[in-house]
Amino acid sequence: MKLNRIGAGALLAVGLLLAACGTPTPAPAAPAATxxxxxxxxxxxxxxxxxxxxxxxxxxxxxxxxxxxxxxxxxxxxxxxxxxxxxxxxxxxxxxxxxxxxxxxxxxxxxxxxxxxxxxxxxxxxxxxxxxxxxxxxxxxxxxxxxxxxxxRAQEGGYVLGVLAAKMSKSGVIGVCGPVEAGDAKTYVDGFKKGVMDTKKDAKINVTYTGSFSDVSLMAAAAETHTKAGADILTGSSQSVVGAIGVAKDKKAIWFGTQANQTSLAPDTVGASQVYDxxxxxxxxxxxxxxxxxxxxxxxxSLQSGGLKIVYNDKVSIPADAKAAADAAIKGIIDGTIKPLP
Amino acid sequence: MNELFTVPVLLGILYSGVRLATPYLYAALGEMFAQRSGVVNLGVDGIMLMGAFAAFFVVSNTGNLLLGVLAAMLVGLLMGLIMSFVSVNLQAEQGISGIGLYLFGLGLSSLLFKKLSVSTRAIEGFPALPIPVLSDLPEIGDVFFKHNILVYIAFALVPVAAFVLNHTTLGLKVRAAGMKPEAADSLGVSVARVRYLCVTFGSMMAGLAGASLSIGLINLFQENMTSGLGFIAVALVYFGGWTPLGVMIGALLFSMVNALQLWVQVKAIPIPSDLAVMLPYILTIAALVLGRRARQPAALSKPFSRGEN
Known part of the structure; x- marks a missing residue:
């Protein structure tokens, strides 16, 4: 019985040690001395x-x-x-x-x-x-x-991608997979919605929030719900969207990404991404x-400073008129004629 | 509100509920065996993460889904042996060592993910496998009979688990080890062996639960992708009163409430999203408070030593 605590302690120590390894400490330094x-x-x-x-x-x-x-x-x-x-x-x-x-x-x-x-x-x-x-x-x-x-200004790229989504959706239903209703996730979603509505008044945008930046499986369920509700274009924000992208690929929907270029996650599915540079x-x-x-x-x-970029994926064909509308939106946002937030 | 109670929405909730319930079901059925034998394994979430990573890694390198499943189960088996050794041989406090195992899995899966795969990329996971004839049934065909094979297996395991537990000698030994280990021991049952078997089996199921996420449901791996799903699975064992059927009902209920809250948002029902997100957890707590305690294994989380008890 005396081994009890030693055993528990040892396992906990190993666990904590490895957990600490998972959130690594500084990367190895450059060979400074040489x-x-x-x-x-x-x-x-x-x-x-x-x-x-x-x-x-x-x-x-x-x-x-x-x-x-x-x-x-x-x-x-x-x-x-x-x-x-x-x-x-x-x-x-x-x-x-x-x-x-x-x-x-x-x-x-x-x-x-x-x-x-x-x-x-x-x-x-x-x-x-x-x-x-x-x-x-x-x-x-x-x-x-x-x-x-x-x-x-996540709303700027959000607006542009919203324009693309409105132009490309065949069903007229677009699904937005939000994480937490705050920060750049919220401004992105708000900009995206405005981009869609300014382009196609009768489009239907369904928005869900999972309440988590990291819950991948719930994000997948959200994407699935959107496709069941008729959405053929999906978007979303945060690191948990990998779950939604997997579903979009499965259901042959088109995904628009934000924060980083998400093309590599699903090269046949991601239409374009707003990239933070x-x-x-x-x-x-x-x-x-x-x-x-x-x-x-x-x-x-911002789009003007070049810190925000819209990166297309060559493998997903974007109609010329959609691309032209997106370019016009970028121009409008830069010169101030388009306000990406409601 | 009436928009929510239309046939397509209700079918959608059922469909998502069935799919979402799958990882819970694997993990909770496995954990149920461990608990029935007297061991609480709180490391389920960590094992799931390791299983999810192993399956994803193997499939993205070989393209072989079966190998992915086997890898996940093997990883589960190894982690189960660790948990068994610590809880049966060393007789350590099970809650603490389980959390240690969880942290181990969380850390190691993140570390391996970073070191072994350069980037994440969706893989071709298990495809939907429509069951002939049944999948053609109007409405319910889609809901119940057009899933991937891991979903079917999870639900098929429920009656199998119930049969093994209630109608076989092995099941009797498992129940005895969890209820009255000293009596089982006096009748010649090796409590240690039974607990080893159950904990290891449970951990293999947890590994499989991880695989059902990374190569069945989502087809990607992400750091900490379970985000606590394994702990919900442990709660579902209590919720289900330590029976396979109860566990299944719990998993379905929890998943369907989750699906419901997504539909509440899709249909723009004026309930704040934060409140909708809380629904499944409120349900879990309510169920745990109201749940049956009658079947709780008497020797749950109590180490057994021959001659001492």
């Missing part, structure tokens, strides 16, 4: 709620960091540390603090849920630049000077930080 970069190596850390290959929110940031790293000259010039799968906010907060303590130049808290804790941490490390999103508040009102905020934002934050400005600026990704 490489000897001429300029000082910039160190960037990011804490994200899901995996870096989630095909959505986290991947958009990860891909952008890798792109910036490549443009700066690889690992010798820029070190990237990633903590992914940080569903638990307290763990994420601990990781953010750790990175700041380790002297990272820029620490990115990639999730709205991490924001509240950032005000406290940022005050303790005035020489570290922090960033969080999707958000617009840099906490300047609270006296914080070293936090950047970034926010995608954070490279410009990351570069500007690093520039400002190097010049001594550690925060205080809120960035917006």
């Amino acid at each position: 490489a000897k970069p001429a300029a000082k190596q910039v160190k960037v850390a990011v804490v994200m709620p899901s995996a870096s290959n989630d095909g959505a929110f986290s991947q958009s940031m990860y891909d952008a960091l890798k792109a910036v790293q490549a443009s700066m000259g690889g690992e010798a010039a820029m070190k990237i540390a990633v903590s992914e799968g940080m569903v638990q906010v307290p763990n994420a907060v601990a990781a953010i603090r750790d990175y700041a303590q380790q002297g990272y130049d820029l620490v990115i808290a990639h999730g709205t849920q991490y924001g509240n804790s950032l005000t406290e941490i940022a005050k303790d490390f005035p020489n570290t630049a922090f960033a969080w999103g999707t958000a617009t508040d840099t906490f300047a009102a609270a006296g914080v000077k070293n936090v950047f905020a970034y926010n995608p 954070w490279t410009g934002v990351i570069k500007e934050m690093l520039d400002l930080s190097a010049k001594g400005t550690k925060g205080g600026k809120a960035f917006e990704l």
Whole structure:
């Protein structure tokens, strides 16, 4: 019987250890001792709620960091540390603090849920630049000077994809698989709906929210419900949409994606994606930080700035008139004649 | 509100309910055997994740669905052996060790997913297999007889499980090990062996439950894709009063309420989406409070040592 606690303890320890491995700590550093970069190596850390290959929110940031790293000259010039799968906010907060303590130049808290804790941490490390999103508040009102905020105008691409959906739907029924009615998921859905209604007044848009950013099977059930209700075009937001994309593929519906290019998830199913390209934002934050400005600026990704891109999938044929309408919508949003939100 | 009670919507709820119930059914039927033998395995969700990953990984590399299912069951078997060793040989506190096993599965499946597959990509999972004649029946043909084979097997396992549990010597031994292990022991039944068998079988079913998600229902893998589904399966065992039929009714009810809340939103019934999303969980709690306790195995979660009890 004495073995009881030892056994339980041992298993728990192994479990916790491996769970910790699943949300990896900093990626191996560049071989600093041997490489000897001429300029000082910039160190960037990011804490994200899901995996870096989630095909959505986290991947958009990860891909952008890798792109910036490549443009700066690889690992010798820029070190990237990633903590992914940080569903638990307290763990994420601990990781953010750790990175700041380790002297990272820029620490990115990639999730709205991490924001509240950032005000406290940022005050303790005035020489570290922090960033969080999707958000617009840099906490300047609270006296914080070293936090950047970034926010995608998800409604813009949402509107454009809504126009495409309205033009391409044969049944006139379109299904929207929302996760939680908040943040860029909500603005995307609202923009998408307006895009559809402005293009096809009699179209029917059904919207569901699952109440979770991560519940893949419920998202699949939502997509299935939409197809049962007659939808031939589906869209949705968050990392849980992989479930819905699988259903769309199965039911031969067309999927429009957002956050990252989702074509690779189902190459015959994804018509187009709104892609968040954070490279410009990351570069500007690093520039400002190097010049001594550690925060205080809120960035917006937009179609105009090039931070939002509509990426088509060549394997799904998009009619010429639909593409023309989408291009007109992009132009209208950029010049301000179209308001993507109701 | 009347929009909700139309034939197409009700059939839609039934269809989604049957499909969604499948992973719950595998996991909960397996867990029921473990619990009837006296072991609570809270690691089900972690085993499901490992099973889901194993199946997805094997199918995306080989294209062989059967191999995927076998891989998921093998992973379940291995994790079941770990749980059995810890709960039967080491006699560890089952709740804690089960949670350890869950965290192990959650962490390892995420780690492997990241290290072994470069990107996610939908695979060709089990196709729908319409049952001849029955699938042509108007309305209900679609609802009940046009699913993939994993769905049929899950439901077919319900009567099989009931038969094994109630009408075979093995079933008698399982029930005895969970009700009165010392009496079973005195009659020459190896309680340890029975518990090993049940926990390992239950874990294989959990692995299969994972496969039914990643290569049957969704055809993709995503980090933590079960998001707590395995814990609901454990709750469904209590809900179902430790009987296969009860477990099936619970799984169907839970899934149909889930499907219902999606239809509430599709039909734009003016209920806030947050409230609709809460429906299945409210139901679970209500059912657990009101559920029958009569059949709860008396020795549930109590380690058994020969000569000590």
